[in-house]
Amino acid sequence: MAARCLCCQQPVSEDGRYHARCLKALWGKAAAPRIPFAAKDLPDKVTTSAEHMSISGVQAKALVRLNEDSGEVEFSPAGSTHILKPEPNEYPGLPAMENACMGMADALAMNVPPHGLFPMADGRLCYIVKRFDRADDGGKIQSETMFQVLGAEDKYKGSLESVGKAIRAHAENVGLDTIDFFERVLLCFLIGNGDMHLKNWAFLIRGKKAALAPVYDFVSSKVYIKRESDTALTINGKGDKLQRADFEGLAKNLKLDPRAAANSFAKMKGAQEKLRELAIYSELDPSMRQEFEDVLGERFRRLFPVGNIHCENGLARV
Ligand SMILES: Nc1ncnc2c1ncn2[C@@H]1O[C@H](COP(=O)(O)OP(=O)(O)OP(=O)(O)O)[C@@H](O)[C@H]1O
Numbered sequence: 146m147a148a149r150c151l152c153c154q155q156p157v158s159e160d161g162r163y164h165a166r167c168l169k170a171l172w173g174k175a176a177a178p179r180i181p182f183a184a185k186d187l188p189d190k191v192t193t194s195a196e197h198m199s200i201s202g203v204q205a206k207a208l209v210r211l212n213e214d215s216g217e218v219e220f221s222p223a224g225s226t227h228i229l230k231p232e233p234n235e236y237p238g239l240p241a242m243e244n245a246c247m248g249m250a251d252a253l254a255m256n257v258p259p260h261g262l263f264p265m266a267d268g269r270l271c272y273i274v275k276r277f278d279r280a281d282d283g284g285k286i287q288s289e290t291m292f293q294v295l296g297a298e299d300k301y302k303g304s305l306e307s308v309g310k311a312i313r314a315h316a317e318n319v320g321l322d323t324i325d326f327f328e329r330v331l332l333c334f335l336i337g338n339g340d341m342h343l344k345n346w347a348f349l350i351r352g353k354k355a356a357l358a359p360v361y362d363f364v365s366s367k368v369y370i371k372r373e374s375d376t377a378l379t380i381n382g383k384g385d386k387l388q389r390a391d392f393e394g395l396a397k398n399l400k401l402d403p404r405a406a407a408n409s410f411a412k413m414k415g416a417q418e419k420l421r422e423l424a425i426y427s428e429l430d431p432s433m434r435q436e437f438e439d440v441l442g443e444r445f446r447r448l449f450p451v452g453n454i455h456c457e458n459g460l461a462r463v
């Protein structure tokens with residue numbers, strides 16, 4: 146079996162485990178940096194809240210950058226360019242899971258920041274993503290999560306319709322951002338990401354122009370938490386047992402052109418094999434890969450029930 150790049154998860158023929166282009170996109174040069182520390186050496190957690198039984202809050206992370214002289218990753222509370230997430234003991238393989246899910250978003254041509262897996266000093270892989278709220282010259286780009294935008298008090302209380310409404314109210318490019326948002330919602334359902342709370346959606350703001358921030362924190366929480374509901378924020382008033390009709394209701398609420406919505410569904414269906422492949426070739430251990438594949442299979446069956454055929458104006462039932 147051909148080796149897979151630890152950034153994009155596509156086959157890699159070069160020596161080593163990364164495409165030069167993937168390393169360049171992430172680090173500005175085609176060399177993989179060394180990480181001279183392990184998870185236990187991380188400075189104090191950036192977040193400590195654990196108000197909800199979920200993956201968020203329990204995961205330690207560090208703000209880092211590449212030291213150009215030593216070729217090593219170093220902690221950098223100020224002036225960081227990347228976020229590093231080690232493997233939590235409670236959630237084995239979570240970095241590989243996040244990398245796989247981001248790769249799936251990438252495969253669907255979503256706006257995904259450069260990311261990859263790198264061995265820490267103890268050999269365990271961590272996930273590293275480039276900060277999208279930093280410009281190439283180090284300047285800050287303002288980012289605001291939907292928790293802030295909506296003035297919420299609980300990041301798990303709210304609806305995806307209200308996030309869509311905020312996009313329609315503030316985004317410079319409402320049409321594109323709304324479709325992008327809708328497709329991310331579909332993908333999250335398909336991968337079993339039930340943890341998209343209000344802090345996992347954000348705007349990037351340049352001057353007075355707001356745009357949906359790139360994809361972040363995509364994981365299949367369903368693989369880790371068996372009782373995980375379908376969605377953290379409600380869709381069509383529901384948090385669980387979602388059906389195709391609920392997503393069609395969301396599309397309507399978002400005022401998507403029916404043809405655009407049909408396109409988005411078709412795009413997801415067309416990517417089924419690709420997503421399965423990315424799960425199978427992920428760095429997860431074999432039993433988790435299988436569980437992930439099972440979640441994908443179940444979700445695709447639910448979103449695309451047998452008996453539905455697509456026609457030009459949307460969906461017809463046979
Ligand atoms: N690539 C990125 N660039 C800039 N900011 C980011 C990036 N990825 C995540 N963030 C910001 O950092 C916060 C935490 O990251 P993330 O959601 O990936 O981790 P988490 O473990 O779920 O953390 P939390 O428990 O705080 O939700 C996000 O809410 C987001 O605002």
Ligand SMILES: [Mg+2]
Nearest residue numbers: 201344345362
């Ligand atoms: Mg998060």
